[in-house]
Amino acid sequence: MPLSLVLVVIVLLAALGYAMGRSRALAAGGGSARTLNSVPRYYGSYVALWAGLPSLVLLFIWNAADGAIIRGMVIDRIAMATSVTAPAALNLAFANVVNLANGALNSDGADPNLLAAAGYYNHLQDLSGQIAGALVLVLALCGLAYALRRVRPALRARNAVERVVHTLLMLSSLLAILTTVGIVLSLIFESIRFFTHVAPWDFLFGLQWSPQTALRADQVGSSSAFGAVPLFAGTLLIATIAMLVAVPVGLMSAIYLSEYASRRTRAVVKPLLEVLAGIPTVVYGFFAALTVAPFFRSLGQMAGLDVSSESALAAGIVMGIMIVPFVSSLSDDVINAVPQSLRDGSYGMGATRSETIRQVVLPAALPGIVGAFLLAVSRAVGETMIVVMAAGLAANLTFNPLEAVTTVTVQIATLLVGDQEFDSPKTLSVFALGLTLFLVTLCLNVIALRIVQKYREKYD
Amino acid sequence: MINLRIPASPAADDTVAAGQNVKFAARDVNVHYGNKHAIRGIDIDILENEVVAFIGPSGCGKSTFLRCLNRMNDTLDGCKVSGDIRLDGEDIYSPSVDVVHLRARVGMVFQKPNPFPKSIYDNVAYGPRIHGLCASQDELDATVERSLRGAGLWNEVKDRLADPGNGLSGGQQQRLCIARAIAVEPEVILMDEPCSALDPIATGLVEQLIDELRRRYTIVIVTHNMQQAARVSQKTAFFHLGDLAEFGETEAIFTNPRDERTQGYITGRYG
Amino acid sequence: MTERPPALPAGPAGTQTAGAQGKSPALTSRHMSDASRARLKKRYAAEARFRFYGVAAITLALAMLVLLIGSIAWRGAGALVETWVSFDVYVDPAVVSADDPANPQTNYRKLVYEGFYQQFTPALSRSDQRVAGSLISSGADRFLRNMVVSDPALIGTTVRLRTPAGDDIDQMRKGRIDRSLPQAERKITDRQLALYDQLVADGDIGLGFNSVLFTSTDSNEPELAGIFGALIGSLMTLGVCLVCAVPVGVAAAIYLEEFAPKNRITDFIEVNINNLAAVPSIVFGLLGLTVFLQFFGLPRSAPLVGGLVLALMTLPTVIIASRAAIKSVPPSIRDAALGLGASRLQAVFHHVLPLAMPGMLTGSIIGMAHALGETAPLLMVGMVAFITSVPSSLTDAATILPVQIYLWADRPERMFIERTSAAIMVLLLFLVVMNSAAILLRKKFERRW
Incomplete structure (x- = not known):
């Protein structure tokens, strides 16, 4: 039974439950809602929840679990039929079976063992669907019947319904924690698998990055190296260039807008700056690769410099422009939080505007600005599309902004795209990089958010 | 009536001259905030080396008028000042006047102590530095010490000049703000309810200080506390709903008010 | 002082110079000296410089905006x-x-x-x-x-x-x-x-x-390549994201703002949410890869998975915006409802939510606009394949507009550059529409308590 049909049936049953529960409550109350503990529609909701919620939960759990179970059963079958035992080979065979079963792979001339397994896979899928459908429907009906029996005037239907809603709300808020836990666990697990191939020390401090594993041992560059220092250096270089653009421009824009600009100018310029923040990063990447990089290249040629067509400079500058609105809006908030009385104190002594800003407002706003700066760094470090499109793949250990460098995010994006064998160190290295990236940005964010928060408290 | 002619002799520095000069002269000053007519046709003369108190119920415009005297109202959006205000005979609202320069001559102390987020030393040194009053570090040190002594704060802070200014108590902060103002060596100090955020002991210290400062500076103080006005000022101006209801010798205003609004206020019928 | 004192004599014109020339008693003031005046001039020069930096910064940022949009429009106009x-x-x-x-x-x-x-x-x-x-x-x-x-x-x-x-x-x-x-x-x-x-x-x-651009899917021949497939993929992905992120986000915001006890756990949740909002998007892609593809075995390249990943990514944005909206509803409204015997939940759902709704919607739309332009995490879940068919269900292989742009940007043919730019303009158009809707909504329902 297809999933969507089961869902529709559950919804219909819940609706039916609502109607029945409501009318039953009214009937039990002798046609008047006054004698009931709650308003009739709460009795309806009560029955509907009993009918819908447990069955939905069951459906979800079943669907989450059946993939793994079926996979295990099919792999056992393949292992028995073909006497293959290596987990990697079995995984590959299973992928082929799934493709055969979906018709994504042409069945002509396929291994008959695999074909049989594909048939088995389809059979299991169907069976699972049918069992799930039947179980879920039975559960829904049971829930409906149980709840209907409990409907009587004394039932505190509203409290019951509200308890459920309350729980749902709480679960929603727990999802944030769940997401973090999911990120941490998935990154750590895969990273540990990576570190069984490559020592953490070699990863963090190695100077060579060439993740391509050769197919044959005698090929050129057959030994892959996973020293991430060139990536860290490239990330640092591009982030530094970006911050060199973003901080002065963003900060000065914020200062001008909050301290000098008339209300009208502010009303026009601020949204325009925010437009910069709303442009997707892939567009910046395109701009960097097709407009800015060639521009610097021809500029370099005129000056007799050899600028790579995928220079760190182009990527960094475009990234800086992308971060400008981020820095400026954060700084704007921070600067506006500086109490007017401090400005008054300074003006009252005959300071000019710029003296007041430089010597009173900025020092007062400094913690907040540092926080904004850290958040911007974290954003620059984690930015992917601009560097993927404009910074290149060459893992050069260099601090020359005119050369091509690669970054952590570029490697994550490019190593995982394409064929995916989940056990090779090449693929697993992505998770180690991801973990590093996550930890670094996490530290930056936590520190920055704490600083900003402290700062807000100070002037609230 | 006050003699409006500016005498040729320069004002004495430390002594109260007998024939005092007019420091501030205001004629027909009106202030509008958007549509609100906050100050209506104020005429007043403030003499050199004199403490003038502005009193009146809240919202009467006394602070607004005070802020006209060093053009602090310029920093507010939608505030329009008209009329004639002269400092030493010079129209401070004339286009040729530079606000920065004006405010260096007419300093201000605010209602809430607002020390800068810097050290005590840097707070006081801020003014002399931006105005370039001190040629050397020694001179700056001397100025800071003199100003802190002038504000009666030196003995309390001399050992911790590098501590942040907002670590001081409220009363100390306000005296720091006064020290900061006198470090610029202004001619006039405007004080906008300088004691409203202070406890009685701190208030007493500040009042004592005002009395001493009078010998060197002209002081205009806004206060809602009538006892304070009576204690510190020589002249008192009573503002009411944007009008200057009465202006005269403090003693006369408090003992024998001519205006019935003043009478009502002083006797506590409203406030 | 009942009668008006005599008007002031016409003050010495340019009194400032008069003071400096020594005609005024104010000569004694250190602020009237020539040195002070010279210094003032310097200070004003510094002031003008500083102000100029501000103008220059804004001009630079806006010039870049114009250059960016202009260069893309110039390249893409031909593709129409x-x-x-x-x-x-x-x-x-x-x-x-x-x-x-x-x-x-x-x-x-x-x-x-x-x-x-x-x-x-x-x-x-x-x-x-x-x-x-x-x-x-x-x-x-x-x-x-x-x-x-x-x-x-x-x-x-x-x-x-x-x-x-x-x-x-x-x-x-x-x-x-x-x-x-x-x-x-x-x-x-x-x-x-x-x-x-x-x-x-x-x-x-x-x-x-160029009707081909808007009606066909990806192709190796630039003259036959269109964005229709990617557009449908984007809409499906965004649909999944919307359906998942907004209700959960709003529910979480309601819980945190109205019901959550102030304790360690809620503090932790709060730190978590703020943090997730700043985690690089590609990390969410890795999460989607391991959890949705590997663990749950959902199909690769599917709008369903893409939408779920984007939902996790936008969730913090929606929660933060919704919390701000709820916070801006004054407590007196809650008190009034509670005073009439409503339960807390009723007070929230009947009174607070309707008032907070515009703010929540605005935040959600802005979150969705961000999701629409997001590329990196979707590369991780395989939405980067060369797909020539229009997806017909949430589990079909699909690509989305930003990824299509990314793929085309790599093609050497000139005509693909043109089409990439045109696709970018379509994407930007969608974003402009969504953001304008958010702004209009905010303007229309803006309320001050």
């Missing part, structure tokens, strides 16, 4: 039109079966090229036929097939087929290839040029609205 070739094709009943015109074995290709060669007089030699064939798009047969399938009555008649020209011809028609260069230095041969000129002379070739 495409070069079309029209010619007569005889739909031979011997080739096309009237019973089954859609049969994939039907050789429409042959019909198209036969018809096209007839276009030229004198008749083309064999080698010229090959040259002529390169003038029209290699996907021309698709257009004939669609025509005939939608109207089988055309079989046995001669139809006028309109098909895109090949990409080099298109670029030449748009003046991007300099025909005055020697043959070796341009992409078009002299022979192609001669045949092209013949078509121009007959009026059979010309520019027309």
Whole structure:
């Protein structure tokens, strides 16, 4: 039974439950809602929840679990039929079976063992669907019947319904924690698998990055190296260039807008700056690769410099422009939080505007600005599309902004795209990089958010 | 009536001259905030080396008028000042006047102590530095010490000049703000309810200080506390709903008010 | 002081200089000295400089914005039109079966090229036929097939087929290839040029609205590539994201703002949410890869998975915006409802939520706009494949507009650059619409308590 049909049936049953529960409550109350503990529609909701919620939960759990179970059963079958035992080979065979079963792979001339397994896979899928459908429907009906029996005037239907809603709300808020836990666990697990191939020390401090594993041992560059220092250096270089653009421009824009600009100018310029923040990063990447990089290249040629067509400079500058609105809006908030009385104190002594800003407002706003700066760094470090499109793949250990460098995010994006064998160190290295990236940005964010928060408290 | 002619002799520095000069002269000053007519046709003369108190119920415009005297109202959006205000005979609202320069001559102390987020030393040194009053570090040190002594704060802070200014108590902060103002060596100090955020002991210290400062500076103080006005000022101006209801010798205003609004206020019928 | 004192005498004009010249008693003030005046001049110069930096910063940022949009519009404007070739094709009943015109074995290709060669007089030699064939798009047969399938009555008649020209011809028609260069230095041969000129002379070739861009899917031939598939993929993905992120986000915000006790756990949740909002998006892609693809075994490249990943990514944004909206509703409204005997939940759902709704919607729309432009995490869950079919369900392989842009940006053909820019403009248009909706919503319902 297809999933969507089961869902529709559950919804219909819940609706039916609502109607029945409501009318039953009214009937039990002798046609008047006054004698009931709650308003009739709460009795309806009560029955509907009993009918819908447990069955939905069951459906979800079943669907989450059946993939793994079926996979295990099919792999056992393949292992028995073909006497293959290596987990990697079995995984590959299973992928082929799934493709055969979906018709994504042409069945002509396929291994008959695999074909049989594909048939088995389809059979299991169907069976699972049918069992799930039947179980879920039975559960829904049971829930409906149980709840209907409990409907009587004394039932505190509203409290019951509200308890459920309350729980749902709480679960929603727990999802944030769940997401973090999911990120941490998935990154750590895969990273540990990576570190069984490559020592953490070699990863963090190695100077060579060439993740391509050769197919044959005698090929050129057959030994892959996973020293991430060139990536860290490239990330640092591009982030530094970006911050060199973003901080002065963003900060000065914020200062001008909050301290000098008339209300009208502010009303026009601020949204325009925010437009910069709303442009997707892939567009910046395109701009960097097709407009800015060639521009610097021809500029370099005129000056007799050899600028790579995928220079760190182009990527960094475009990234800086992308971060400008981020820095400026954060700084704007921070600067506006500086109490007017401090400005008054300074003006009252005959300071000019710029003296007041430089010597009173900025020092007062400094913690907040540092926080904004850290958040911007974290954003620059984690930015992917601009560097993927404009910074290149060459893992050069260099601090020359005119050369091509690669970054952590570029490697994550490019190593995982394409064929995916989940056990090779090449693929697993992505998770180690991801973990590093996550930890670094996490530290930056936590520190920055704490600083900003402290700062807000100070002037609230 | 006050003699409006500016005498040729320069004002004495430390002594109260007998024939005092007019420091501030205001004629027909009106202030509008958007549509609100906050100050209506104020005429007043403030003499050199004199403490003038502005009193009146809240919202009467006394602070607004005070802020006209060093053009602090310029920093507010939608505030329009008209009329004639002269400092030493010079129209401070004339286009040729530079606000920065004006405010260096007419300093201000605010209602809430607002020390800068810097050290005590840097707070006081801020003014002399931006105005370039001190040629050397020694001179700056001397100025800071003199100003802190002038504000009666030196003995309390001399050992911790590098501590942040907002670590001081409220009363100390306000005296720091006064020290900061006198470090610029202004001619006039405007004080906008300088004691409203202070406890009685701190208030007493500040009042004592005002009395001493009078010998060197002209002081205009806004206060809602009538006892304070009576204690510190020589002249008192009573503002009411944007009008200057009465202006005269403090003693006369408090003992024998001519205006019935003043009478009502002083006797506590409203406030 | 009842009567007005005499007006002030006309003050000395330019009193400032008067003071400096020593006519005024204020001479004693240190602020009236010449040194002070010179210093003031310097201070004002510094002031002007500082102000200039501010103006320069804003100008620079805005100039970059103009340059960015301008360069893309300039490159992409050409893609709004495409070069079309029209010619007569005889739909031979011997080739096309009237019973089954859609049969994939039907050789429409042959019909198209036969018809096209007839276009030229004198008749083309064999080698010229090959040259002529390169003038029209290699996907021309698709257009004939669609025509005939939608109207089988055309079989046995001669139809006028309109098909895109090949990409080099298109670029030449748009003046991007300099025909005055020697043959070796341009992409078009002299022979192609001669045949092209013949078509121009007959009026059979010309520019027309580029409908292909908006109706077809990805293709290796730039003149046949369109964004329709990616657009549908984007809408599906965004739909999943919306359905998942907004209700959960709003629910979480309600809980945190209205019900959560203030304890360690809620503090931790709060830190978590703020943090997640700043985690690099590609990390969410890795999460989606391991959890949705590997653990739950959901299909790769599917809008369902893409939408779920984007939902996790936008969730913090929605929660933060919704919390701000709820916070801005004054407590007096809650108190009023509670005072009438409403339960807390009723007070929230009947009174607080309706008032907070505009703010929540605004935040959600902005979150969705961000999700629409997001690329990196979707690369991780495989939405980067070359897909030539329009997805029909949430589990079909699909691509999305930003990824399509990314894929096209890598193609060397000039026409792809043009199409990439056009696709960017479409994406930006969507974003502008969404953000304007958010702004309008905010303006309309803005309320001050």
